[in-house]
Amino acid sequence: MDNTNASGLQAQVSRLEHEVHALRTQIHASDDETITISEYILTRLEQMGVESIFGVPGDFNMPFLDYVEDHPKIKWIGCCNELNASHAADGYSRVKEHGIGVIVTTFGVGELIAMNGVAGAFSEMVPVLHIVGVPSTLQQKQKPILHHTLGDGRFDAYTKAAAQTTIAQAAIVDKVTAGPEIDRVLAQAITTARPVYLTLPMDLVSTKISAKRLKVELPRSPPPNDSEVEAFVLDEIVKLVEAADQDVVILTDACVIRHHVRQEVNDLIHKTHFPVYSSPMGKTSVNENYERYGGVYVGLNSHPKIKEKVENAKLILSIGSLKSDFNTGMFTYSVPASRTVELHSGHTLIRHAQFPGIGMKKLLPKLTERLHKFEEDAKQLPLPQYKALIPDEKDDIISQAYFWPRMGQFFKPKDVIVAETGTSSFGILDVELPEDSIFVAQILFGSIGWSVGTTLGAAVAARERHLGRTILFVGDGSLQVTAQELSTMTAKGVHPILFVLNNNGYVIERHLHGMDRDYNNIVDWNYTSLLTTFGDKDGSRSRSYTVHNKKELNDLLEDETFAKADKIQLVEVMMDRYDAPRALKASAQLSEAMAKRIAEQDPEA
Incomplete structure (x- = not known):
């Protein structure tokens, strides 16, 4: 099943x-x-x-x-x-x-x-x-x-x-x-x-x-697990943890968020102190400032320290995994089933055995209680620390390598951070996000322009929940697909900050195929006039900026009025048309290698 x-x-x-x-x-x-x-x-x-x-x-x-x-x-x-x-x-x-x-x-x-x-x-x-x-x-x-x-x-x-x-x-x-x-x-x-x-x-x-x-209220929680099967599953997991000498790594993914087990996972990681990592789709499923959080694991696209720690662990406790191509580094996860326990919303996998109907919502609190005894030993497990640092670049060009860790310093707790499919969702992976922030990206479906309408909904929900700022990162090509929704944001009085990465076209597509093909080019818009064009006719409800270099970017990010986000704001960030984040370049190389292998296996090719 x-x-x-x-x-x-x-x-x-x-x-x-x-x-x-x-x-x-x-x-x-x-x-x-x-x-x-x-x-x-x-x-x-x-x-x-x-x-x-x-x-x-x-x-x-x-x-x-x-x-x-x-x-x-x-x-x-x-x-x-x-x-x-x-x-x-x-x-x-x-x-x-x-x-x-x-x-x-x-x-x-x-x-x-x-x-x-x-x-x-x-x-x-x-x-x-x-x-x-x-x-x-x-x-x-x-x-x-x-x-x-x-x-x-x-x-x-x-x-x-x-x-x-x-x-x-x-x-x-x-x-x-x-x-x-x-x-x-x-x-x-x-x-x-x-x-x-x-x-x-x-x-x-x-x-x-x-x-x-x-x-009569609608049901919100899943039905209870079969007690006898659940008890067996718990016993088996504890045996594997003991056999691993507590060398256990927790890997959280998208379904931790979607099936509302953040609190249960939070209890697990704090009461066991096992090192915890997340997938790209699981980003912000756990507090990324937590001392035992190690970063984002994404197969061969991972930072070497992260890759080594996860793949050498004797046991992987995977929670809510969703093994899509971009979420696993083009299927380069190196976590064999023989060393893995997977907890899902509707079933549990222990190595090669599946237990249908044993869901993680009910299982996790009981598992935490059983694994709490390993806390002191787990604290001694080394956790290599990796943080995305701002590179010491001699020029004043806003590079992808510089931009994303610099933005990491701008974020605050409870910010809602939206990343468009492509450059932005790859660029932000290595950036540690603040406590109680929410990361929103469409890594699996990947519909271009998705993030603009999503930012409207996210900003409305953030206002209703009394969260922090809503911040969007979107490429110029993606923005052109759905730009008109900026007018609804303006009309409804939400105040997102919109960073538009102007690199003259579809950067992710360039790196996947057709680096210099004309189909990856777009018409250059006057982006700083969009907010006044789309509703704010007198310019009283919005602000727009263009930053051409590191100094202009830093001056803006350090401006208290800008950071307060009391109006909708658009920032056009001028970037090189061929530059791309580290993870995107790595993913493109893996995608190209996969396409080559498929072509070699196809007798008709």
Whole structure:
């Protein structure tokens, strides 16, 4: 049973338990309070901590949007297009944590545009609710040649497409099943950390249904592990730790964040003192200022000290791993199964044996209790310290090698740091981020321009959570894909700092293929005029800068007004078109080597 199937089974168990509880509540409740289907959805979302919903109006969803706009606690964030709105919902969900991002689109034309962003959320395990306003139930039965359809009567075509990028789908078709169906998909989103899809017909928007189910909270935690199997798993892990003479390394990854086990992992590392490392997608899953944190392990792309320590450990305790290409240094992890224990949301792997249904949320506290006795010996294990230092460069050019460790000095605790796919997500890997900061990057799905809409959602969520600054690093090419969402940031009064790396094109693509090809070039924009073009007409709500050299960069970063981030700010950073971070260059070389091996194995090549 793979991780997805195990998580799905857990979600089904939680859903059935919730359904039984809800039915008992309805049977015993004496009141007959009713509520519209729209109000039911919004009440559920409010219960889940949602304070903002993203999307674009369209004729099939506007009746529902009336309810959203009139809601006393949930705000409507209208975006420039559905793609950006889906990215914003993704970013909101990542930063909000324990909640869910929500996007509302219209039938067909709107939902298809959003599908790329929803697919990215599925790939990276981010819970998002996609609500689609659809034609009336009568129109869906009669199948007229309606606008936004394919013109062939297939009104279910888009739902079928959505099934490929969401974990669960529900079509509201009547007042009897509306409440249970809404609860079903929301429970799936929470327990599996994946997007879900919900259609709301125009004629049912104001239909009244019972409000009794709302008295029963949706399940949030996974069901308990089988006690007998769990006890065996714990015994086996302890035996491996003892056999390793406590030479154990903890490796944290994306699912520590997605499945909300940060606290459990934090308890484990502090009560055992085993050295801890993270993957790129697991960055900020643990406090990077912690004395036993060693850095980011990414296979052959790792710093030599990190690579040596992780790969020579007698036992790797891997938590929430996601072994994608960029997350593992193009599959160059050197941590064999014979020396590895893997904890996942829906199963546990001990060397070559798999234990389905034994999830890490319930297992970790018990494992911490069992491993606490090794603390004193583990403290003696050496931990080579690696920190990204600012190089002593004689020229004044802003190099990638200089820029990222210098930015590390600018960050503060509780900052939300967003890195675009490519140069930025590679450049920041070696930089130690402050305590309680949140790192947001789309390393697996890698949709160009994703970070701009995501920054909108992240900044809104950061404001709601009273976190620190939201800081975006994006290349000039990526920004051009989704730049119009800067206007929504300005309109909604969020104050991200946007560092635009101007290196005249797609640097990551240059290093992967076509260093001097024209297709990797872009048109040079006047980036410092974007904020005034996109909404801040009189320039009172924004500031823009261009830094050409190290001195200008340092002067700006040391400016208290700039660092305070009381307005939206854009910084154009002038960089060499061929320069790239160390990790990106290494990854490109590994990618090229992999392509060569594949070509040599292909008899048709």
